[in-house]
Amino acid sequence: MSEADRLKWDARYSTGDYVYGAQPAPLLVEQRALLPDGGRALDIACGEGRNAVYLAKQGFEVDAIDISAVGLRKARELAEGNGVEIRVGLHDLEQGSLPEGPFDVVLCIHYKQRDLVDAISEALAPGGVLVVEIATVDNLELHKHPSRRFLVARNELLAWFPTLRPLHYREGVFHGSHVAQLIAQKPSG
Secondary structure, three states: OOHHHHHHHHHHHOOOOOOOOOOOOHHHHHOHHHOOOOEEEEEEOOOOOHHHHHHHHOOEEEEEEEOOHHHHHHHHHHHHHOOOOOEEEEOOOOOOOOOOOOEEEEEEEOOOOHHHHHHHHHHEEEEEEEEEEEEEHHHHHOOOOOOHHHOEOOOHHHHHOOOOEEEEEEEEEEOOEEEEEEEEEOOOO
């Protein structure tokens, strides 16, 4: 991302409130049973940390990365307020790589970067679980934003991760947005 993108996210997160709330993404809570009981977790483009904190409360050792220092500060504060620890890292995902894995869970909620797909698959431990939710092009019928470049086509997520075994996949309007949801597992052997 460019410096302009970093500044945009810093400004967005500079409000006193949590932009997306302090509660985790509903998909993560609804499908908790599909995740392992614990281990290492990576939250890609974690924003203000709501999902990272949820995973830490579930017993995971969490790395949370984002381009926004303001978002990461709020993520740290949210973790402290919930009595858990997360490791935060300032990452420009378009210029760098993911933290060293392997991870038992990799989470990517509302962040699309197609060229990270192979790195995400490689970051998963054998038997590890990927959780992805991204708005689809059909979301433009409901909302002007995000723009088309941040959206996925129908069934696109399934094509991104052909080596993973889908545990949950659905597309539709959930919680006010048209999204694609994928939870998939890396083979153990």
